[in-house]
Amino acid sequence: MSDMDSAPLTDRRMIKGDAIFKGVILALAGSILLILLIMMFEMVKESLPAIKKFGGRFLLGREWDAVQGEFGALDFLYGSVVSAVLAILLATPLSVGAALFITDIAPRKVGNVIAPIIELLAAIPSVIYGLWGVLVMAPWLQQSVQPWLIEHFGFLPFFQGAPYGVSMMAAVFILMIMIIPIITSITKEVLLAVPVSQKEAAYALGATRWEMVRMALIPYARSGVLGAVILGLGRAIGETMAVTMVIGNTPQISLSLLAPAYTMPSVIANEFAETTSKLHASALMEVGLILLVVTLIINIMARLLIWSVTRGDTGARA
């Protein structure tokens, strides 16, 4: 009898506890959404003067003149998108290769040494990468790499112009180096999550190591690897300090990788502290808004991509 009495009591207590817990969690989750909304609202509010004054011209305009009060963001948009995409294209094969090497090819001991080293790279502050870029990499590019490229591939539009060192190329390289650790370490975890049975099965069927990777490992880990790449892209497009130091900060659209360029985070970082007018500050705020929207679009596209790749797939999701 006493057992019967106490049972509902604990139930009631549990229900009460659950409700409190649910409320707290809901508040926490909601606060994140709230912060995003407030941020959006503030940014739109602050950039209203520029939106009103320039309208669509802001997005397609190429003039950026704080003295005359004329602002257009196309050159910065171009610089951000191109540098991030090129960096991803270079970093992805390298990172996936490195992750495969650590998990499946290198002897366990070697892998155990390399993995933490790569993860350590992710912890280096970006200003350090930037300083290294401007003091070591840019001169090297200017004196060795770029003259060689001009001499041998100068007929291509991508390698024309004078070698300055600081350039779109320097920014792409810095970004590549910065996102490799992120993509590698996530990809490594995803590959480790592939069941051993899956691999053994492939081997049992007489697959070579490459066939095992291609047929058992990659399909299973595909969505996880894609997720890692998207994270890398997000980091690349938002990176400010290191890029600002090596990209040359010249607003222009040039096919040549040797030419200096300018990105959205860079122009905000460069000019926001010393804005010359309300309109200038508002224009920079609108650049920030565009950056946010671009990041959102990339994320949505990435979700769609992952979704379409993994549809009807029994593979692991990351």
Add this chain to the structure above:
Amino acid sequence: MLKKIAALLAVGLLATTGSAFAETLINGAGATFPYPLYSKWFSEYAKIDKEVKFNYQSIGSGGGIKQITAQTVDFGASDKFLSDEELKGAPGKLLHIPTVMGAVVVTYNIPGAPKGLKLRSDDIANIFLGKITKWNDSRIADDNPGVKLPDKPIIVVHRSDGSGTTSIFTDYLTNISKEWSGKVGKGASVKWPVGLGGKGNEGVAGQIKTTENSLGYVELAYAVENKLAYATLMNKEGVFVEPAIKSITAAAAGAVKHMPADYRISLVNQPGKETYPIVGFTWLLVYEQQKDKVKGKKLSEFLTWSLHNGQKMAAPLLYAPLPESVGKMVEKTIKGIKY
């Protein structure tokens, strides 16, 4: 045991709050250019007056103006003076107190070329307008007989971040070149016709150091510390002058005759044979009517001190002290601060 700890904690708390009450904290924010000097001043002044503590954040002139206008700090600091419009936006009468002067130098990296390359003002404007593109251009070469100038393009480097240094430099270009003033103008960030953008003094200096045949502009102190070669410039009287403490102070002396009572004056291209042409004041911004009696008194005492003892610390850090005549004017202005 627990009681003992609690008692100790309480005593500790009392002690810290007690000392905090005795100490007046004066907050300031603004220009990065005079920061090394100001932090020296504050630490030296702390030895003289133990009751006051200064806290200065070097967030840039623009930030300093914003914060003093919003009254979130007790004083601001700026390398550019406020416009009439900005002054109207402030809730009270803001005073400009000039503290020291600084110079912007044209620095370059030409392998084998000596220090002190001679440049006319027209040459500098033309280089930054993209009209002189090669080092061996006769307009540069004629003033520098005996210097072997390369047949290479001039790689121009400028600041990419908005800065007081850029403000002074473009003010100079606007002053000497009609074309520059028409096409580009002056400001903390402008639309540069040519060149690469480096972030901060260190970004510009880094690019010039590592790029042969480059040219850019940085603050004098920065060029000296980093052993960059800098040019000797022709001044208004047609004399080539090297940037140095003496030639910078001469710029303010040249401007004394038409010094306005609020010190809002540009010091570029001032008359005088010994005057270096790219010079600017840096100011502290304080309200004439101080809200807090104690803070106002301490601030005004400090300003008076900086005008006498403080000026002596300027030269070793490569800032030019105010000429005596200007110092006397400023002393009167400081006496006018009410609290």
